[in-house]
Amino acid sequence: xxxxxxxxxxxNKAIAFTLGVLIFGAAVYLxxxxxxxxxxxxxxxxxxxxMRLKVGFAPDGSMKLFASAKNNALSKLSAAxxxxxxxxxxxxxxxxxxxxxxxxxxxxxPGDSIKGFFGIRNISVEGVLRKxxxxxDEMHFLDxxxxxxxxxxxxxxxxxxxxxxxxxxxxxLGYTDELLKKIRLAEGSxxxxxxxxxxxxxxxxxxxxxxxxxxxxAEGKFADAGDxxxxxxxxxxxxxxxxxxxxxxxxxxxxxxxxxxEL
Numbered sequence: 271x272x273x274x275x276x277x278x279x280x281x282n283k284a285i286a287f288t289l290g291v292l293i294f295g296a297a298v299y300l301x302x303x304x305x306x307x308x309x310x311x312x313x314x315x316x317x318x319x320x321m322r323l324k325v326g327f328a329p330d331g332s333m334k335l336f337a338s339a340k341n342n343a344l345s346k347l348s349a350a351x352x353x354x355x356x357x358x359x360x361x362x363x364x365x366x367x368x369x370x371x372x373x374x375x376x377x378x379x380p381g382d383s384i385k386g387f388f389g390i391r392n393i394s395v396e397g398v399l400r401k402x403x404x405x406x407d408e409m410h411f412l413d414x415x416x417x418x419x420x421x422x423x424x425x426x427x428x429x430x431x432x433x434x435x436x437x438x439x440x441x442x443l444g445y446t447d448e449l450l451k452k453i454r455l456a457e458g459s460x461x462x463x464x465x466x467x468x469x470x471x472x473x474x475x476x477x478x479x480x481x482x483x484x485x486x487x488a489e490g491k492f493a494d495a496g497d498x499x500x501x502x503x504x505x506x507x508x509x510x511x512x513x514x515x516x517x518x519x520x521x522x523x524x525x526x527x528x529x530x531x532e533l
Contacts, residue, residue, distance in 0.1 A: 478511075
């Protein structure tokens, strides 16, 4: 009768193969389980090409991002629940925004309808995307018709991608825009949001959201409000301020007095 040690010795290759399959399967499951972040590069830089964005503001002052993206690009994203492509007047919601909306009891699951949503009488939730660690997490994705119908301003928000492939979310904030009166800063001042001329060089103001500022500081890009950054997406800028943390889309926003073509 073969003892346990002998069995292992004669079948070590088969056992090693089986263990390898089990470990690989567990890793895949953990990567794709609902709520888990996609691997780095899960949202390709090309995903944002041709995307249309609108910005709306809820009654409490929170900023909402509405997007119209190509269906073939959306189909490459993984849904945590439901589907990743909005069809027939429905919408697909990014992971972080869906969590916030559930906290507000606006919906509970895909298939639910929301009434009176930013000018749309009735819109259903097609799906919730998996967490990506990118601006996608904060967006509502709509089909072309729903995007045109929803109340919001187009041309303010846009995404730029760094040479390293990291998407950054921007908002064009003019020097006299009404929004300046509503922005709440943890550092800096609204009065500092103006063009500064140092020597013969113009430095343009930028406000960073709380999470974006934390990332920029970790990368050594700046330390304090008032610091300058050379070559920020082709511009020389001065950090006019850092917004208070909101746990919403404002936290990852860069406010700058340029639109997508000017930056």
